[in-house]
Amino acid sequence: MALLEVEDLRVAFGASTAVDGVSFSVDEGKVVGLVGESGCGKSVTSLAIMGLLPKGRGRRTREPVQAAAAEPVDSGLKVAASAPQAVAASGGRGRRGGADVQGRAAFDGTDLLSLSPAAMRRRRGKDLAMVFQDPLSSLNPVVPIGRQITEVLERHRGLKGDKASKEAASLLDRVGIPDPLRRLKEYPHQLSGGMRQRVLIAIAVACAPRLLIADEPTTALDVTIQAQILELLKDLVETEGTALLMITHDLGVVAGICDEVNVLYSGRVVESAPVRELFRKPTHPYTVGLLGSIPRLDLPIHEPLTPIRGSIADVIRWRDGCAFAPRCDKVAAPCVDGEPALVGAVHAHRCVMAEEVA
Amino acid sequence: MSPEQTEPHVPAQRTEEPDLSGAATTPAASPLLEVEDLKVHFPIRRGIVVERTVGHVQAVDGVGLSIDAGGTYGLVGESGCGKTTFGRAVLRLEEPTAGRVRLGGDEVTALKGERLRRFRSKMQMVFQDPLGSLNPRHNVDMLLSEPLKVHGVGSKAERRKLAVETLDAVGLPKSVLERFPHEFSGGQRQRLGIARALMLRPDLIVCDEPVSALDVSIQAQVMNLLDELQDEFGLTYLVIAHDLAVVRHLSDRVGVMYLGKLVEEADSETIYENPRHPYTKALLSAVPQPDPEVEATRERIILKGDLPSPANPPSGCRFRTRCPWAEDICAEVEPEWREAASGHKVACHFDL
Numbered sequence: 098m099a100l101l102e103v104e105d106l107r108v109a110f111g112a113s114t115a116v117d118g119v120s121f122s123v124d125e126g127k128v129v130g131l132v133g134e135s136g137c138g139k140s141v142t143s144l145a146i147m148g149l150l151p152k153g154r155g156r157r158t159r160e161p162v163q164a165a166a167a168e169p170v171d172s173g174l175k176v177a178a179s180a181p182q183a184v185a186a187s188g189g190r191g192r193r194g195g196a197d198v199q200g201r202a203a204f205d206g207t208d209l210l211s212l213s214p215a216a217m218r219r220r221r222g223k224d225l226a227m228v229f230q231d232p233l234s235s236l237n238p239v240v241p242i243g244r245q246i247t248e249v250l251e252r253h254r255g256l257k258g259d260k261a262s263k264e265a266a267s268l269l270d271r272v273g274i275p276d277p278l279r280r281l282k283e284y285p286h287q288l289s290g291g292m293r294q295r296v297l298i299a300i301a302v303a304c305a306p307r308l309l310i311a312d313e314p315t316t317a318l319d320v321t322i323q324a325q326i327l328e329l330l331k332d333l334v335e336t337e338g339t340a341l342l343m344i345t346h347d348l349g350v351v352a353g354i355c356d357e358v359n360v361l362y363s364g365r366v367v368e369s370a371p372v373r374e375l376f377r378k379p380t381h382p383y384t385v386g387l388l389g390s391i392p393r394l395d396l397p398i399h400e401p402l403t404p405i406r407g408s409i410a411d412v413i414r415w416r417d418g419c420a421f422a423p424r425c426d427k428v429a430a431p432c433v434d435g436e437p438a439l440v441g442a443v444h445a446h447r448c449v450m451a452e453e454v455a
Numbered sequence: 456m457s458p459e460q461t462e463p464h465v466p467a468q469r470t471e472e473p474d475l476s477g478a479a480t481t482p483a484a485s486p487l488l489e490v491e492d493l494k495v496h497f498p499i500r501r502g503i504v505v506e507r508t509v510g511h512v513q514a515v516d517g518v519g520l521s522i523d524a525g526g527t528y529g530l531v532g533e534s535g536c537g538k539t540t541f542g543r544a545v546l547r548l549e550e551p552t553a554g555r556v557r558l559g560g561d562e563v564t565a566l567k568g569e570r571l572r573r574f575r576s577k578m579q580m581v582f583q584d585p586l587g588s589l590n591p592r593h594n595v596d597m598l599l600s601e602p603l604k605v606h607g608v609g610s611k612a613e614r615r616k617l618a619v620e621t622l623d624a625v626g627l628p629k630s631v632l633e634r635f636p637h638e639f640s641g642g643q644r645q646r647l648g649i650a651r652a653l654m655l656r657p658d659l660i661v662c663d664e665p666v667s668a669l670d671v672s673i674q675a676q677v678m679n680l681l682d683e684l685q686d687e688f689g690l691t692y693l694v695i696a697h698d699l700a701v702v703r704h705l706s707d708r709v710g711v712m713y714l715g716k717l718v719e720e721a722d723s724e725t726i727y728e729n730p731r732h733p734y735t736k737a738l739l740s741a742v743p744q745p746d747p748e749v750e751a752t753r754e755r756i757i758l759k760g761d762l763p764s765p766a767n768p769p770s771g772c773r774f775r776t777r778c779p780w781a782e783d784i785c786a787e788v789e790p791e792w793r794e795a796a797s798g799h800k801v802a803c804h805f806d807l
Contacts, residue, residue: 134670135641275760289761290534319533319697321758326739328757346671349743353750373747390675391745392704398724399704401682404675408640 098204100340101146101225101308108141108150115141117364117415118200123308126338128331130351130372132387133361136409137346142361143310146209146342147227149215150196173376204308223253224371226301230313232293236285242296243281249303268299272329291322295329302333309333313345327354342429348391354374360384361419363412370444380383380446419448487524487691488545492517493554494535495544499766512766513542516715517554522708524559527685527692529706531699531738535762538695539716542661545693547571548563561656576606579652582779583664589636595622595647596632602654617654624687625650625680635665642673646680651736653688661693666701674738678704699742703727706757706805714765719793721799731801732776772804780807 099122108116118136123129131139144150165278202209209217215229237245246268247261256264262281262329270278272295285293294314301309315323331354332340343355351358352372359369360383368381379385386405411423418433419425425432431449439447486583489674496511515537522528532538543549545556547563556563566574581589589598599618601611609617619629625646636644645665652660665681666674682694684690695703698765703723710720711734721730730736737756744750758777763769769776775785782804790802 134672205767291761320699320741321533321737322758322761323743324755327743328755347743348671348745349750352747353743353746376745376747387671388745390672392675392678392700393744393746394700394703394727394739394742394748394751395744402675402679402704404679405672407678408642408673409670410640 098125100205102201102203103146104201104333105141106142106145106202107198108138109197110143110195115196116145119359119361119364119366121359121366123342123368125307125339125340128334128341128343128354129357130343130345130355130358131361132345132351132358134387136363138359138364141358143227143312143342143344145196145198146202147221147225147310148200148209148212148214149227150199152195155305157391186398198285219425222249222271222306223300224306225308225310226304226306228294228297228309228311228314229372230316232290232297232317233285235297236293238285241282241284242288246281246296246300246303249300253304264303265299268303269305272296272299272302274299275326290318294322294326295320296342298326298329298333302339306339307335308340308342310342310344313346313384314343315350316345316347323350330354348387355418360387363409363415365415365420365447366439367421367443367448368444368446369439374444378444379433380451381421381448382427382445382450383421386424386426474536485524485714486521487526487559488522488528488693489555489557490521490545491519491555493519493541493544493556495540495549496550496552501539508733510766511713514766515551516768518712518717519554519709520717522659522691523691524691525685525689526708527694527706529694529696529702529709530707531696531702532712532713533697533738533762535714535765536712536740537765538712539663541712542580542693542695544665546575546580546661548580548611556737556804564715573606576602576655577657578659578661579644579655579657580659580706581652581665582649584668585648586636588618589644589651591636594633598636598647599651599654602651606655610654618650618721621650621653624653624684635741640673641669642676645669645673645677649677649680649684653684656688657690659691660694663695664697665694667696667698674701681705699727701737711738714762714768716773717800718774719799725799727794729799731795731799731807732803733780733807734774736807737777737779772802780805 101123103122104120106116119142121129131142134137138422161230186450198210200210205444236242238448243265246265250256250261250264265281266277271281274292274295275279288296315326318326327350330341334341355372358372358375359366360381361367362383368375368384375384379388389403389404392402405424407424412420413422413433416436418435419437422432427450429450437447439445475778493515494517495515496513498508499510499512500506502507518541520528530541539550544551554564561574563574587706596615596618599621600614603614603617608614611769618632622629622631627643627646639647662681666677669677685692694702706723708720709723709726711716711732713734719726719730719735726735729740730739737758740754740756742755756779760777763776772785772790773788775781778785785802790804792800792802795801795806
């Protein structure tokens with residue numbers, strides 16, 4: 098059984114659906130990528146798994162059927178999430194800015210989405226941890242980094258005082274920060290961007306989590322530093338058997354680190370495949386378009402790029418047809434005739450014209 | 456502030472108008488932009504009552520290059536290498552500490568006051584953050600007319616006509632004139648930023664990270680647009696970017712900067728095929744390629760550590776603290792900027 102199994106995850110903020118039925122799984126010692134452009138729902142997916150989204154009123158309940166009988170409001174939203182139109186109708190009833198999270202995210206058999214906030218807090222940082230994109234705003238600017246690491250060690254591993262400091266220093270050493278004892282006393286602003294990201298990774302791995310979620314961990318960094326951080330993450334996966342969920346927009350990063358890839362568009366997986374398979378035979382026109390948009394160092398120079406036309410704002414609702422249809426070059430009548438299904442097992446795609454495209 | 460108030464110094468009568476024909480004024484293949492030994496040092500000041508200068512950040516420390524008319528020069532480097540400061544100093548948005556900048560035969564570094572202000576119509580800039588560089592309270596008509604007003608070009612109707620033409624060139628419909636920046640997507644905003652830079656039909660456009668804030672599919676659209684506009688308007692580009700693949704795609708000639716200095720310069724084909732400086736080699740090897748087969752076999756040179764402080768750069772070769780091939784001589788003697796092969800310049804003691 099996979100370590101993390103996400104099934105039919107749906108997240109809505111009021112009337113707008115950010116994640117619209119996403120399923121995937123992550124095995125121990127494997128790297129799974131969630132790829133897509135801004136607004137595709139990749140970050141929201143990770144925040145939902147970590148239980149870091151502000152809760153709306155239509156929060157998932159343990160037994161949806163019973164809840165439906167007892168709380169009509171919740172049941173309304175429960176139905177709502179599976180039908181975008183109804184979400185629009187009842188969206189105003191949720192707490193403002195809150196997220197309605199539906200579906201299942203089973204971690205080692207336990208559904209994380211049904212845990213109480215306290216139970217989730219006990220797991221977060223210990224069993225599963227997260228590395229964010231912007232290391233400066235993820236660290237507390239007025240607390241020395243040593244303290245920010247020992248905080249995790251105290252809470253989850255019960256280490257105190259000297260013991261905790263020693264462990265923090267060895268963690269910094271492990272993520273490749275020179276002179277760790279001195280660095281422990283420094284504040285985030287005294288470190289470079291690459292070092293801050295290493296500190297974040299040190300905090301994330303402090304309790305040897307079984308699942309690490311990295312949300313664009315190298316996007317804010319320069320290429321030479323990006324290479325260092327990716328090596329570090331790869332090393333973690335290989336030596337510790339950590340499962341890594343890698344969220345990124347960079348297909349280069351995906352090609353280098355991921356074992357399996359899920360391409361997201363407008364809140365749904367449009368293609369999922371083992372990494373080599375995906376790059377060798379991209380099937381969904383969106384994946385093809387993304388690959389055609391990237392200037393590459395290993396192809397003849399000045400080869401014109403083939404961008405995807407339009408922007409992510411040109412979208413139709415999934416239940417009316419393929420959300421990518423307005424931007425797709427291969428669009429045909431069946432594309433806008435009802436919901437396209439995700440077809441295939443190992444290499445799955447959500448395109449009704451796939452045979453024609455290939 | 457209303458747009459009218461921003462131009463109190465503009466005399467009513469114009470003697471020289473910006474060249475609206477779009478053609479570059481210099482013949483092809485002669486350098487349009489020549490930069491010699493440009494330096495920009497920022498003082499570091501300490502003290503509360505009495506401020507003392509305790510040192511200088513050598514953001515740009517002696518960079519020289521030339522760009523042919525109609526050509527594109529790509530300047531790459533990591534954050535903090537001084538590439539943005541260099542671009543700004545070329546346009547005199549930053550005051551150079553030393554060095555000369557010539558554009559089409561005129562010495563930009565010698566211009567002052569009103570003459571400099573008027574000269575700016577020949578050189579424009581496209582910024583990285585399209586939202587931050589567009590006034591949120593101006594609609595597109597105002598945004599695009601502003602440079603023309605500042606330089607006293609045309610009547611209101613003529614300005615509007617030119618705005619519509621330029622919008623068409625960047626692929627936006629006329630109907631957007633009344634809309635405001637927040638109503639556009641990132642890619643459309645960048646098109647507006649490019650349109651604004653084009654309004655005065657400049658000779659040189661400095662593009663500072665023109666696509667790095669955009670999504671992948673939109674990046675390709677904007678890069679193709681920059682290519683088309685170059686042909687249409689006879690533009691010369693200085694493209695500043697950290698993404699080597701983007702720079703390679705856009706440029707004819709590429710310069711690599713490290714800690715305020717150029718370390719290598721060559722035709723874009725040559726520099727990617729046959730990099731000579733260790734830093735260029737490391738940079739190129741660090742770029743992940745969207746191909747798992749390539750990634751599995753790619754040889755990486757992983758550099759240790761971070762960029763040293765530009766206030767106190769290493770002695771000798773500035774790259775030596777991170778260079779895998781560094782030897783004693785690198786700490787003692789600064790490598791000269793030499794031509795290692797025809798048209799291929801490098802600052803390294805060794806032939807690697």
